[in-house]
Amino acid sequence: MSQVVERVLSFDPAPAIARGFERGALKEHVRFQAYATIPDFFDQPDPKRCTCGCGRELTGRQRRWAENDCSAFGLAVLRILKCDADVIRYYLSEQRGAGCQHCGVMNEPLQVDHIVPVHKGGGGRWLDNYQLLCECCHKQKTAEDRRRPSTKSGERGRASRRLSLGG
Ligand SMILES: [Zn+2]
Numbered sequence: 001m002s003q004v005v006e007r008v009l010s011f012d013p014a015p016a017i018a019r020g021f022e023r024g025a026l027k028e029h030v031r032f033q034a035y036a037t038i039p040d041f042f043d044q045p046d047p048k049r050c051t052c053g054c055g056r057e058l059t060g061r062q063r064r065w066a067e068n069d070c071s072a073f074g075l076a077v078l079r080i081l082k083c084d085a086d087v088i089r090y091y092l093s094e095q096r097g098a099g100c101q102h103c104g105v106m107n108e109p110l111q112v113d114h115i116v117p118v119h120k121g122g123g124g125r126w127l128d129n130y131q132l133l134c135e136c137c138h139k140q141k142t143a144e145d146r147r148r149p150s151t152k153s154g155e156r157g158r159a160s161r162r163l164s165l166g167g
Pocket residue numbers: 050051052053054055056065066067070
């Protein structure tokens with residue numbers, strides 16, 4: 001596993017997400033966070049140091065990132081939070097394996113599912129609100145989501161069910 005992948009998978013997204021919501025770049029009832037940009041998630045308190053938080057000093061014409069790995073990491077975080085399905089699919093399969101996370105089927109195209117659906121406020125979340133499902137399981141999950149009332153208890157039910165789904 002590359003350093004960038006490891007860094008993304010062990011990243012604590014809470015501060016970045018809080019910042020994104022605070023700045024209005026993330027919206028919980030929106031699927032694609034089209035207007036979010038790097039400064040919506042990364043504070044750069046010292047303009048002479050790398051945005052990613054690695055602490056390295058910027059040199060020459062560098063404005064934001066000290067190294068390629070820093071920008072690869074930062075852009076992956078940005079794309080995940082913007083809901084880029086290809087990037088999310090890549091990181092989820094690195095983290096949890098390449099099969100459907102419900103039925104386990106392999107060698108089928110997998111779709112990215114919001115565990116807490118967007119219409120229940122699951123937009124603008126991190127990888128823990130996504131799972132990879134085969135088309136069949138995804139259809140079932142989407143139908144279930146529509147049947148469930150959009151209450152707070154419904155969301156809690158969904159969040160705890162996800163453990164058995166992920167199994
Ligand atoms: Zn850096």
